[in-house]
Amino acid sequence: MSMHYCLPDEFETARYHLRRVKADDAEIIFDSYATDTEVTRFLGWKPHRRLADTSAFLEIAAAEWDIGSGFPVVAFDRISGGFIGMFHPKLIGHRVNYGYVLQRSMWGRGCATEVMRWLVQHALAHPEIHRTEAFCDVDHPASARVMEKAGMEREGTLRSYFRHPNISEAPRDCVIYSKVR
Numbered sequence: 252m253s254m255h256y257c258l259p260d261e262f263e264t265a266r267y268h269l270r271r272v273k274a275d276d277a278e279i280i281f282d283s284y285a286t287d288t289e290v291t292r293f294l295g296w297k298p299h300r301r302l303a304d305t306s307a308f309l310e311i312a313a314a315e316w317d318i319g320s321g322f323p324v325v326a327f328d329r330i331s332g333g334f335i336g337m338f339h340p341k342l343i344g345h346r347v348n349y350g351y352v353l354q355r356s357m358w359g360r361g362c363a364t365e366v367m368r369w370l371v372q373h374a375l376a377h378p379e380i381h382r383t384e385a386f387c388d389v390d391h392p393a394s395a396r397v398m399e400k401a402g403m404e405r406e407g408t409l410r411s412y413f414r415h416p417n418i419s420e421a422p423r424d425c426v427i428y429s430k431v432r
Contacts, residue, residue: 256342256380258322258324269325280325290355292415294415297416298417334354336357346380364397370401380432385398408425409424
């Protein structure tokens with residue numbers, strides 16, 4: 252009998268400590284990026300206006316662990332303990348799809364690349380996982396670079412694929428990246 256894929260509740264990369272998201276993370280997420288219009292520009296939700304918005308999201312995200320459909324984790328600097336952001340792997344059969352968001356002060360430091368590299372390697376080491384993937388808006392080259400540096404290859408453009416409500420109500424074209432076994 253094989254074990255189903257999941258992330259450990261806590262793990263570390265060279266520079267970061269990551270752990271399973273919990274409801275108590277609402278305030279730090281709200282204060283660091285959930286209200287930031289620049290950070291949320293390419294995300295699938297509008298900036299939060301109230302802490303209750305973030306809390307409601309975290310209840311849903313944390314419940315994904317219990318049903319095994321997703322494994323959202325929050326990241327902290329291993330030395331300073333400072334909050335970095337959130338990574339959200341979702342299990343879809345034999346593949347894992349990733350979303351991620353960093354607070355603005357952490358952009359351009361290689362944080363997302365380091366964590367994504369670890370996540371992709373971890374997933375592909377599991378016998379049930381054959382594909383890892385992530386997508387980004389065609390106008391978000393920084394996110395595309397993260398995926399490339401994490402070892403994923405560009406597969407193509409998904410036309411009218413995802414709504415980024417902070418840019419347009421119409422679905423936008425996205426670029427999809429993957430790494431397979």
